[in-house]
Amino acid sequence: MKQKEIAALLDEPACAHNKKSKSGCAKPKPGATAGGCAFDGAQIALLPIADVAHIVHGSIACAGSSWDNRGTRSSGSRLFRIGMTTDLTEQDVIMGRGEKRLFHSIKQAVEEHKPAAVFVYNTCVPALVGDDVEAVCKAAQARWGTPVVPVDAAGFYGTKNLGNRIAGEAMVKYVCGSREPDPLPASANRLGHRIHDITMVGEYNIAGELWHVLPLLDELGLRVLCTLSGDARFREVQTMHRSEANMMVCSKAMINVARKLQDAFGTPWFEGSFYGVRDVSQALRDFARLIGDDDLTQRTEALIAREEAKIDLALEPWRERLRARKVLLYTGGVKSWSVIAALQDLGMQVVATGTKKSTEEDKARIRELMGQDAVMLEDGNPRALIDIVRQHDVDVLIAGGRNMYTALKARIPFLDINQEREFGYAGYTGMVELARQLVLTIESPVWRQVRSPAPWATAATQHVEAC
Amino acid sequence: MTEILKRNKALSVSPLKASQTIGAALAFLGFHRAMPMLHGSQGCTAFGKVFFVRHFREPIPLQTTAMDQVTTVMGSEESVVEGLRTIAEKNNPSLMGVPTTGLAETQGSDVHMAVKLFRDKYPEYDAIPVVPVSTPDYTGCLETGFAKAVEAIIRTVVPTANEAGTQPGRRRHQVNVLVGAFLTPGDLEELKEIIESFGLRPVVIPDLSDSLDGHLGEEDFSPLTIGGAQVSELLTLGDASATLVIGYSMHKAADELANLTGVPDHRFDHLMGLEATDALIDVLHRISGEPVPAKLERQRAQLQDAMLDCHFMLGMARFALAGDPDLLTGFSQMLAGVGAETVAAVSPVNAPSLQRAATESVKIGDLEDLEKLARSTAAEVLIANSHGVESAQRLGIPLLRAGFPQYDTLGGYQKTWIGYRGTRQTLFELANIMLTLEKGEIHPYRSIYAQKPEYREVVNESDAATATGGLHH
Numbered sequence A: 001m002k003q004k005e006i007a008a009l010l011d012e013p014a015c016a017h018n019k020k021s022k023s024g025c026a027k028p029k030p031g032a033t034a035g036g037c038a039f040d041g042a043q044i045a046l047l048p049i050a051d052v053a054h055i056v057h058g059s060i061a062c063a064g065s066s067w068d069n070r071g072t073r074s075s076g077s078r079l080f081r082i083g084m085t086t087d088l089t090e091q092d093v094i095m096g097r098g099e100k101r102l103f104h105s106i107k108q109a110v111e112e113h114k115p116a117a118v119f120v121y122n123t124c125v126p127a128l129v130g131d132d133v134e135a136v137c138k139a140a141q142a143r144w145g146t147p148v149v150p151v152d153a154a155g156f157y158g159t160k161n162l163g164n165r166i167a168g169e170a171m172v173k174y175v176c177g178s179r180e181p182d183p184l185p186a187s188a189n190r191l192g193h194r195i196h197d198i199t200m201v202g203e204y205n206i207a208g209e210l211w212h213v214l215p216l217l218d219e220l221g222l223r224v225l226c227t228l229s230g231d232a233r234f235r236e237v238q239t240m241h242r243s244e245a246n247m248m249v250c251s252k253a254m255i256n257v258a259r260k261l262q263d264a265f266g267t268p269w270f271e272g273s274f275y276g277v278r279d280v281s282q283a284l285r286d287f288a289r290l291i292g293d294d295d296l297t298q299r300t301e302a303l304i305a306r307e308e309a310k311i312d313l314a315l316e317p318w319r320e321r322l323r324a325r326k327v328l329l330y331t332g333g334v335k336s337w338s339v340i341a342a343l344q345d346l347g348m349q350v351v352a353t354g355t356k357k358s359t360e361e362d363k364a365r366i367r368e369l370m371g372q373d374a375v376m377l378e379d380g381n382p383r384a385l386i387d388i389v390r391q392h393d394v395d396v397l398i399a400g401g402r403n404m405y406t407a408l409k410a411r412i413p414f415l416d417i418n419q420e421r422e423f424g425y426a427g428y429t430g431m432v433e434l435a436r437q438l439v440l441t442i443e444s445p446v447w448r449q450v451r452s453p454a455p456w457a458t459a460a461t462q463h464v465e466a467c
Numbered sequence B: 001m002t003e004i005l006k007r008n009k010a011l012s013v014s015p016l017k018a019s020q021t022i023g024a025a026l027a028f029l030g031f032h033r034a035m036p037m038l039h040g041s042q043g044c045t046a047f048g049k050v051f052f053v054r055h056f057r058e059p060i061p062l063q064t065t066a067m068d069q070v071t072t073v074m075g076s077e078e079s080v081v082e083g084l085r086t087i088a089e090k091n092n093p094s095l096m097g098v099p100t101t102g103l104a105e106t107q108g109s110d111v112h113m114a115v116k117l118f119r120d121k122y123p124e125y126d127a128i129p130v131v132p133v134s135t136p137d138y139t140g141c142l143e144t145g146f147a148k149a150v151e152a153i154i155r156t157v158v159p160t161a162n163e164a165g166t167q168p169g170r171r172r173h174q175v176n177v178l179v180g181a182f183l184t185p186g187d188l189e190e191l192k193e194i195i196e197s198f199g200l201r202p203v204v205i206p207d208l209s210d211s212l213d214g215h216l217g218e219e220d221f222s223p224l225t226i227g228g229a230q231v232s233e234l235l236t237l238g239d240a241s242a243t244l245v246i247g248y249s250m251h252k253a254a255d256e257l258a259n260l261t262g263v264p265d266h267r268f269d270h271l272m273g274l275e276a277t278d279a280l281i282d283v284l285h286r287i288s289g290e291p292v293p294a295k296l297e298r299q300r301a302q303l304q305d306a307m308l309d310c311h312f313m314l315g316m317a318r319f320a321l322a323g324d325p326d327l328l329t330g331f332s333q334m335l336a337g338v339g340a341e342t343v344a345a346v347s348p349v350n351a352p353s354l355q356r357a358a359t360e361s362v363k364i365g366d367l368e369d370l371e372k373l374a375r376s377t378a379a380e381v382l383i384a385n386s387h388g389v390e391s392a393q394r395l396g397i398p399l400l401r402a403g404f405p406q407y408d409t410l411g412g413y414q415k416t417w418i419g420y421r422g423t424r425q426t427l428f429e430l431a432n433i434m435l436t437l438e439k440g441e442i443h444p445y446r447s448i449y450a451q452k453p454e455y456r457e458v459v460n461e462s463d464a465a466t467a468t469g470g471l472h473h
Helices: A003-010 A038-046 A060-064 A090-095 A098-113 A124-129 A133-144 A160-175 A214-220 A255-265 A277-291 A294-322 A336-345 A360-370 A382-392 A401-409 A427-442 A446-451 B020-028 B042-056 B069-074 B077-091 B102-107 B111-121 B142-157 B185-196 B231-239 B248-261 B274-288 B294-314 B325-337 B352-356 B367-376 B388-395 B419-436 B461-469
Strands: A052-057 A117-122 A148-152 A196-203 A222-229 A245-248 A269-271 A326-330 A349-354 A375-377 A396-399 A414-416 B003-005 B034-038 B095-099 B130-133 B171-179 B201-205 B240-246 B265-268 B318-322 B341-347 B361-364 B381-384 B399-401
Touching (some): A038 A222, A052 A098, A098 A133, A214 A277, A269 A277, A294 A427, A336 A349, A336 A427, A375 A382, A382 A396, A382 A401, A396 A401, A401 A414, A401 B294, B020 B034, B020 B142, B034 B077, B095 B111, B130 B142, B142 B248, B142 B325, B171 B185, B171 B231, B171 B274, B185 B201, B231 B240, B248 B265, B248 B325, B248 B352, B274 B294, B274 B325, B294 B419, B325 B352, B325 B419, B341 B367, B361 B367, B367 B388, B381 B388, B388 B399
Parallel strands (some): A117 A148, A196 A245, A245 A269, A396 A414, B003 B361, B034 B095, B171 B201, B171 B240, B240 B265, B318 B381, B381 B399
């Protein structure tokens, strides 16, 4: 990928902060950087497309340490769970055999797994030695008749966030618009209301949480043409251009997809979240608003009223146990503001939140929810997180999986909110699971046992302070 | 306070209970060169033998007084005398045990008198201790029979301090350890290692870890137990500096030993979980005057870390437990320590220790009761002996095997549940079982409008063609 193209991806006109501070797209600092590379971001964004053969073109480190390591779920095809890489050898690199190996790899994947399409992720080594991945993909597609999509996402191009955009860019460039949606099923007409087509961009169906929301959309007559990319199929991605309204779900990782679909097809989009009662309702309202169908708006309001009443009742016993508990929130991909609202719905107090990946707009929303004095953490190094827990007497740390063991070593209750987690928190029903998991860790008897000294330990040898 | 729900049906279905009689036999098997002889019909012994052979996968020395029609009607004391003589003559054992069965007790057989007759008639075998114990199978369970046998062995063999001139603490490093039937040979090995790490010498009564630990010996055949506590050691118990008692069921045996010898004791309900193990280590630290070894401190820290890692899976996890009272109580407390809940508990008999079980109520009953309870309380994992396999299958939940008998897997007898290490391993195993349940899984929802090809019965061929043709590079 050319420097110019990378710069174009980083310069995202739809980002509100693009006019001023660039905190959302800051450069990584050597020696003090955590977080994934562009390849990581691209793979994470597209891997959930279930019936695609995802081939990582590169030496083993890229696929070897990342395959089959994600909480996303499919309702059918499991092809995406099979790790595929060209596993380049020294000879391949020196002798320039990478392209040939890739070509044969694609053949093997097509013949053995009959994928709906092949995605080829370019990585650092082949990018550096100059493999023409795009040309190989083109030739392979012509030869075997299966779509082959290059995703040029070498790690050194930039951060995970950039990788998300590269992935989105590849979808818009090569896939969206290459097929018209299926005709509506005959049964759809019997329901008596109009069916509208929508998509969700940046929704990954972690732990299957999208399935908490889909029944509601079905009930409203909203056909999800595609979720990019949770539980998606290649043929769904092809039809995204026909959507009437797009929802940008996860941060602004793939904001370029929403913008480009708007530029090319005039599809309106909004940014929303399925975490927390307030945000789920808001997302449903936003769909109705953008589509502009009065009947839909009315039915949406009725559904929201019904679901909110139901979930309010289900959450009541959990609220009792969570009221006034203090939370330190340090999220990775998930939007802080959305989770803050969800936690406040449960009666909890969010004392501080991480904003490393937040945009200026995100921060404004956080201030709105937490007040002007909201503690925002730009740099969430483990020491800083633990210090805040101690200073504010925090009851639970909510963060990504990599911080889990930091928290546990410091004897701090923890909830995993990142993409590797096993539990789905989206939708109205997801809130009950979130509450349950919070209570489970906060009220666990293990904290008392790991904080108290051994009975034989004298005062002088006590190194573990109760906290 | 745990509520005890009494048995309220006539028929016992999928019984959980194993008899007192074989529990007593098991206690004798924990002594070196011992031979238990069940006083009853020969079937009592044959069944008991198969029970233990399948569990331990070892040859099991077990004899019978082989009561027949004549002795059953006319009196069976002579059978006991002859049986003891035969064993003494053929095998020259170090200890003979005579647990009674339901048949002998119902008949009114006086086994104590029979042993006295044997002594009078065959004084040449006076050096071999003979321990009669009343263990009819219509009361109690394996745990109580085991405890009664240990109590009888102590009463019969251990001399009073006056008789033997023993003095508590004379053997400064010796610690007597009375262990209940719920400790496996693997548990006992761990326990001995912990005690030894304080520079103490444990005398384990009875010591199944030396006899039924599954080791390959030099001898090609032995009609008696190979390994186990030395009977001669019983004479030295009064010189020990302390006695450790593991299991509530052993309290009477402990009282007996304390009365005879005056050695102070320390009692533990069980040794599962951090706090229970801490209590043991603290006592050993105080008895020995030695600092807690760094190795144990390390194991403790490892267990704490495992508790943290596992609490996500085990917190609010719902367990169904079936087992004899000590095992049940130990497991329930260990589970409660990591936030898990015992939602169904069944014990074959009532016991005071059940009051300390960490559960709302304990049903006195069988595996059918457990199955019903587990179903109504939506238990997620079953902990029971191998008979629980069928129940677990019908419930559709996984089973962790614990207790007697375990005949369908290998190595159950060698499993270590206790101490920091054993608890840690148990927690990992339970957490892994929870992970297999995929609790967080949300059932896939298929949208009625979805364009996913696998939802449709026939994939439209022309569709697939457009899919490839429409791409532009």
